[in-house]
Amino acid sequence: MPGTTEATRLEALRQLDLLDTPPSEAFDRITRMAAQLFRLPIAAVSLTDLDRQWFKSRIGVEHWSIPRERAPCAEVAETNAPLLIKDLHGDPCYRDSLLARSGIRFYAGAPLVTREGHGLGAMCVLGTEPREASAAEMQALGDLAAMVMAQIELQHAFGRIDPLSGLPNRLQFIEDLGDMGRDRPEPEPRLAVLVDLASPEQINQAVRVLGPDFLDARVRDVAGRLRRAMGPGRKAYHVAATQFAFLAQSGTEATAYAARLAEALEGIRDGSDGRFLIGVSAGIAPFLLGKTEPQDVLRTAHSAAQDARLGEQVVNIYCSTEDAAHRRRFTLLAAFAKALEQPEQFRLVFQPRVELASRRCVGAEALLRWRHPVLGEVSPGEFMPLVEQTAMARAATAWVLEQAMTQLAAWHRAGIGLRLSVNISATNLAEPDFAERVSQGLLRHGLEADALELELTESAVMADAGQALTALEALAGLGLGLAIDDFGTGYSSLAYLQRLPAKVVKIDRSFIQGMAEDARRRSLVAAMIGMLRGLGYRVVAEGVESAAVLDLLAELGCEEAQGFLIGRPMSAEALDEWLRAAPERAAVPA
CATH class of the missing domain: 3.30.450.40 (GAF domain)
Structure with missing residues (x-):
């Protein structure tokens, strides 16, 4: 002994x-x-x-x-x-x-x-x-x-062992995985596991109430559990503040292992103070040891863990289709950031808006289009929701506003009295100088404020209703037109709608399309138009694609409409030709 x-x-x-x-x-x-x-x-x-x-x-x-x-x-x-x-x-x-x-x-x-x-x-x-x-x-x-x-x-x-947990860190995980792969004559199928204790929001809330020592104690507790579970000859790694990684034993089958892992994680969730970390999730990433790059192993395991949380699962096995969608979004954001430095990739198109009583064009909506040199034409429905969640929304809106005002001024000089609508996001409403920058743009282009209309969605308003109300009052004070876009699809409060200085509400296309054939949808649209007009809004219908729907909207008291029936989004030159082609729809002052 x-x-x-x-x-x-x-x-x-x-x-x-x-x-x-x-x-x-x-x-x-x-x-x-x-x-x-x-x-x-x-x-x-x-x-x-x-x-x-x-x-x-x-x-x-x-x-x-x-x-x-x-x-x-x-x-x-x-x-x-x-x-x-x-x-x-x-x-x-x-x-x-x-x-x-x-x-x-x-x-x-x-x-x-x-x-x-x-x-x-x-x-x-x-x-x-x-x-x-x-x-x-x-x-x-x-x-x-x-x-x-x-x-x-x-x-x-020095840089390889986490001082809090005492476990090897992310750098050591990557190095060990590379070393293991180099010693093998041929690639071996293995499973990597990443355990994420909680979402950032849950962690912030817990630390705010209980302090950072609480989180440290939980990390040490989980590290000890993992070390004991691994046993001799196997390692667990502390790869991020609240994330741990390890390899399943050789020959493990993914689906059965996921079920066992889910049961084991319930023990972590049910541990002391575990009620504050209810979001524990794990991702399982199958890979080929000796072929798959270690960084990709960690990335795919992390992606699977995040998909587990989003899907309200405890454990999720990596799916290449879901991962491809995440990577596509990342690629688009990175490419959009570069495109802001090369704005020749961007262009504006304009969709006309008509007054139903006269059937004349009284305005148009400016829409951003992006043609990437490699990715090709990228749908705004794909890239705009991503951009609006980042700081790039400020630069993108600034570019659109500048181009829209330039075109609007040219139309007015040519005697075409359109009002032009531009979409803005919740990020823009949070900019303290947004109203001032819009005002300076109008002065620079010699435009009256009421020639420009800014559109924003219900969701953008309600993301921070107090901040939105302050920003919108500043914009309305300049004399700008304000419109609530995609009405009916968000989660607006009617109390806030009454307080907003908007004058226009655009009913979303999902309610408009098919209303000629659907009596219930027609009744719903009629009720919306009646309510909005009763509150003093000018009502615009989006997505009009048939003459029958256009006639119904006029009968129900809707003031304006836009959609493919009236005109598809087109270049400024094409809109000029569209107006000249039919004198009866020639633009009148807004």
């Missing part, structure tokens, strides 16, 4: 998480230097475990370990002193050892010693012929042993 000192040494060794880990190029580089220095075929970084010598790095050796009994490296670890054996066959302690029987004649080892003085093993070189070793060579071997220890400390204490 090992004594207390030996038990302490073994504990120090195991805390470093080196045993049974894959080969590492950082250690292999040092091992190659040792073999070249002594001009010997065999070298190793040998760690002395309870009953074995395990090789973290090896050259000229096929096996991973040998028995500790009568192994020279064990003596080096026990004494913390260099050991030189010029000929094992002539040494009374080792001439009958496994090494000697295997044809090894020469051994030299330098100790691997921690700062606390614990001997971990040896940096050793071996040969099949007896030989001498000079003091300079032994000094160099000691230097290489020190380099091994520096690498161990670097991994453990």
Whole structure:
């Protein structure tokens, strides 16, 4: 039985998480230097475990370990002193050892010693012929042993071990995965798992109420659970503030494993204070060890975990289709950011709006279009919802407003008295200088404020109703027209609608299309028009595609309409031709 000192040494060794880990190029580089220095075929970084010598790095050796009994490296670890054996066959302690029987004649080892003085093993070189070793060579071997220890400390204490959880971090996960793949003759199917304790919103709420110590305690608790669940020979990694990753055992089937993992995570959720982390979720990412890039393994596992949370699941298996959609969104955002620096990719099109009583064109809506040089024509229904959630919404709206005002001024100089509508987002309403910038644009282009109408959705208004009301009052104070777009699809409060300084409400196309054939839809539209007119709004119907619907809307008291029946979105030049082609719909002053 090992004594207390030996038990302490073994504990120090195991805390470093080196045993049974894959080969590492950082250690292999040092091992190659040792073999070249002594001009010997065999070298190793040998760690002395309870009953074995395990090789973290090896050259000229096929096996991973040998028995500790009568192994020279064990003596080096026990004494913390260099050991030189010029000929094992002539040494009374080792001439009958496994090494000697295997044809090894020469051994030299330098100790691997921690700062606390614990001997971990040896940096050793071996040969099949007896030989001498000079003091300079032994000094160099000691230097290489020190380099091994520096690498161990670097991994453990400086950037590779998370100080809170004590687990290896994301950098170590990526390196270990790469090392494991390099040591395999062919790719092996494996499963990577990422456990996410809670959403950012849940974490912020918990910390706000309970303080950061609460979160630290939960992270340490989960880290301990994972460490115990992994057992010897397997690692869990702390890859982000509240995220942990590990590999399922080789040969694990994904679907059955997902069910078992879900049950295990319920234990984490039900732990002490677990009620504050109800959003624990996990993603499982199948991959090929030795082929899939480690960064992609972590990314796909993270994507699967987020999909689990969005789908209100505990565990989700990575789906390439869902991931492709996420990557498409990211690609679009990155490409849009570059397009803002190259605005020739953008253009405006204009969809006419007619007054139903006279059937004359009284306005048009300016719509942004994007043609990417590689992606081609990108639908605004795809890119605009993404852009509106980012800071790019400010720059995009600024570009659209500038181009729209330029065109509007040109129309007015030509005697075409259109009112032009431009869509804005909730992000724009949060800009403290938005009203001022719009005002400056109108002055710069010599436009009256009432020639421009700004459209925003119910959802944009209600995202922060107080802020929206303040911003809209500032815009209305300039004399601008304001319109509520896509009415009926959001979650507006009628109380707020009455307070908003908007004068126009546009009923969403989903209510308009098909109303000629659907009596219930027709009744709903009639009620909406009646209510909105009763509240003092001018009502515009969107998505009009048939003459029957247009006539019905006029009968129900709707004032204006736009849609494919009237005109598709078109260039400014095409709109000019459209107006000239039918004098009866020539524009009148708004």
